[in-house]
Amino acid sequence: MVPVEKYFGFDILNEHKSSSNIYGFILYTDSHPYVKKVLRDSDFWQEFNEKSGNTWPIFAVRPLEPKTERRLGGYGGNECLGMMISVPEETTYNKNALEFFHLDDSEKDLPCLVIFANDSKKEKILQRIYKIKGKTKDEVHNSILSVIESVAEMERCISDNNDVEKLHETYVYEEVNRALDQLEFKEFVRNKLPITSSVASFVGGIIKLLLPSK
Numbered sequence: 001m002v003p004v005e006k007y008f009g010f011d012i013l014n015e016h017k018s019s020s021n022i023y024g025f026i027l028y029t030d031s032h033p034y035v036k037k038v039l040r041d042s043d044f045w046q047e048f049n050e051k052s053g054n055t056w057p058i059f060a061v062r063p064l065e066p067k068t069e070r071r072l073g074g075y076g077g078n079e080c081l082g083m084m085i086s087v088p089e090e091t092t093y094n095k096n097a098l099e100f101f102h103l104d105d106s107e108k109d110l111p112c113l114v115i116f117a118n119d120s121k122k123e124k125i126l127q128r129i130y131k132i133k134g135k136t137k138d139e140v141h142n143s144i145l146s147v148i149e150s151v152a153e154m155e156r157c158i159s160d161n162n163d164v165e166k167l168h169e170t171y172v173y174e175e176v177n178r179a180l181d182q183l184e185f186k187e188f189v190r191n192k193l194p195i196t197s198s199v200a201s202f203v204g205g206i207i208k209l210l211l212p213s214k
Helices: 010-015 033-040 042-052 092-100 137-160 164-169 171-186 199-210
Strands: 002-004 022-027 058-061 068-073 084-089 112-118 125-131
Touching (some): 022 137, 033 042, 033 137, 042 058, 042 137, 112 137, 112 199, 125 171, 125 199, 137 171, 137 199, 171 199
Parallel strands (some): 002 058, 022 058
Antiparallel strands (some): 022 112, 068 084, 112 125
16 A cells, blocks of 8 residues: 555556556545554555555555635624624645545545546546445454455456456456445445446446557
8 A cells, every 4th residue: 555645646646557557545534543543553554455466556645634614704684793604615635635536525425445447548537435434443444455355356357367358258247246236235335427337337447448458
């Protein structure tokens, strides 16, 4: 896993090029103490690194910042007094991070593990968003690990297939789809990109990315 301390985006993806074009991003804030503890545990970190393998890097983004308070002035009429209204607002860093992954709100959408892939021309984005759950260190660890293991198995099955173009005709394709379906039944997933509205479309997109260039 790679800790990301600067703004991330396609520049980061280019610096850590993945042979499978699959990337993972763990996003969280300081209000998620058990996620922080898991990511700071060198044994857990090493386990995640080994499970994900060498073909797809996972980035642990530095904690997103607390929302700022923007105060708006209100004006009352003759019968009431005016007042200031506090409106929570994302910081610039948060906005950049959330917009890159098509997320809306740091309090509502985090902590999460984003599975992200892009084609070489950057004309298509494949993405799944898995909520990280848990009220203890072990529960958070298991939540993260379940996603890493499922996606690593998907990538391995696709990569190990001798004829990727005919993968749809094999049992491997069914097994990959079933594994991700089971994961999404257990873990909250949200996706705002229409091209990957289903597991099948996501897996199909990953297969196309792994097809040899002609």
